[in-house]
Amino acid sequence: xxxxxxxxxxxxxxxxxxxxxxxxxxxxxxxxxxxxxxxxxxxxxxxxxxxxxxxxxxxxxxxxxxxxxxxxxxxxxxxxxxxxxxxxxxxxxxxxxxxxxxxxxxxxxxxxxxxxxxxxxxxxxxxxxxxxxxxxxxxxxxxxxxxxxxxxxxxxxxxxxxxxxxxxxxxxxxxxxxxxxxxxxxxxxxxxxxxxxxxxxxxxxxxxxxxxxxxxxxxxxxxxxxxxxxxxxxxxxxxxxxxxxxxxxxxxxxxxxxxxxxxxxxxxxxxxxxxxxxxxxxxxxxxxxxxxxxxxxxxxxxxxxxxxxxxxxxxxxxxxxxxxxxxxxxxxxx
Ligand SMILES: [Zn+2]
Numbered sequence: 102x103x104x105x106x107x108x109x110x111x112x113x114x115x116x117x118x119x120x121x122x123x124x125x126x127x128x129x130x131x132x133x134x135x136x137x138x139x140x141x142x143x144x145x146x147x148x149x150x151x152x153x154x155x156x157x158x159x160x161x162x163x164x165x166x167x168x169x170x171x172x173x174x175x176x177x178x179x180x181x182x183x184x185x186x187x188x189x190x191x192x193x194x195x196x197x198x199x200x201x202x203x204x205x206x207x208x209x210x211x212x213x214x215x216x217x218x219x220x221x222x223x224x225x226x227x228x229x230x231x232x233x234x235x236x237x238x239x240x241x242x243x244x245x246x247x248x249x250x251x252x253x254x255x256x257x258x259x260x261x262x263x264x265x266x267x268x269x270x271x272x273x274x275x276x277x278x279x280x281x282x283x284x285x286x287x288x289x290x291x292x293x294x295x296x297x298x299x300x301x302x303x304x305x306x307x308x309x310x311x312x313x314x315x316x317x318x319x320x321x322x323x324x325x326x327x328x329x330x331x332x333x334x335x336x337x338x339x340x341x342x343x344x345x346x347x348x349x350x351x352x353x354x355x356x357x358x359x360x361x362x363x364x365x366x367x368x369x370x371x372x373x374x375x376x377x378x379x380x381x382x383x384x385x386x387x388x389x390x391x392x393x394x395x396x397x398x399x400x401x402x403x404x405x406x407x408x409x410x411x412x413x414x415x416x417x418x419x420x421x422x423x424x425x426x427x428x429x430x431x432x433x434x435x
Pocket of ligand 1: 209210211253265266267268269270271
């Protein structure tokens with residue numbers, strides 16, 4: 102699937118209902134003549150005529166990566182296993198759905214789009230994670246993007262039988278952050294200045310950055326608490342720097358869904374510093390990305406931030422850092 106227009110981050114690209122929904126995990130039958138998947142394939146073959154003619158043909162046109170044994174049920178089942186997208190339904194949430202178009206998105210370990218199912222509307226929404234230009238291929242990730250390269254590769258090989266050759270698995274040039282990073286947390290593997298490409302070193306550095314991104318939110322909680330204590334050793338800018346650097350690294354690794362918390366911290370930190378402009382700037386970005394958060398929760402968050410952007414002083418962190426510094430000055434010196 103290829104973009105035919107400019108798409109902004111957070112924009113809805115497509116909404117569609119599934120053709121079929123099946124349990125994500127099944128009890129494989131050990132004594133079926135066609136092996137463990139045989140019983141499952143029979144159930145699929147029996148149920149298939151329930152679909153309309155058009156749906157059957159759209160379904161059968163989807164890619165199948167699994168070995169074929171020749172029966173119809175085997176192919177139907179292979180298509181379900183190749184194209185199924187996580188479709189959380191009911192109490193168990195453990196379902197997979199096959200979608201006419203969204204299931205056709207190719208994989209990237211740093212995808213520019215994500216799909217999320219909304220149980221209220223029974224529909225899957227494909228939305229952009231970063232700006233997408235006309236002519237650019239729209240990709241989603243079939244595996245966890247925070248996992249190291251070797252683990253992603255092994256999972257893709259096992260489930261979808263291909264070797265991923267995306268930019269994150271097979272870097273073709275030395276990676277560069279879009280600007281110099283200043284906060285010490287992000288420094289270790291991020292300031293590579295070598296001109297020659299060393300693929301193994303690039304993958305190592307990319308894996309390292311991925312693990313830093315995954316772990317940084319617990320670090321962020323500690324930094325926030327320290328920054329707001331009267332005895333804080335951080336400067337006003339230290340906390341902002343940590344989160345601004347995080348956004349650079351997240352973009353570099355194509356893990357844009359991790360942006361939300363950092364932008365929220367930047368907005369709250371601006372409030373704590375009584376910086377109205379900064380608060381509005383970050384708050385408005387959060388509002389534009391609010392659909393990244395699931396259904397009702399996203400709508401409620403969007404309303405809350407809209408109210409706060411109207412009246413920054415109503416936000417819970419307003420003036421907290423200023424107050425903490427005032428308290429620090431009042432601590433009597435021995
Ligand atoms: Zn990859």
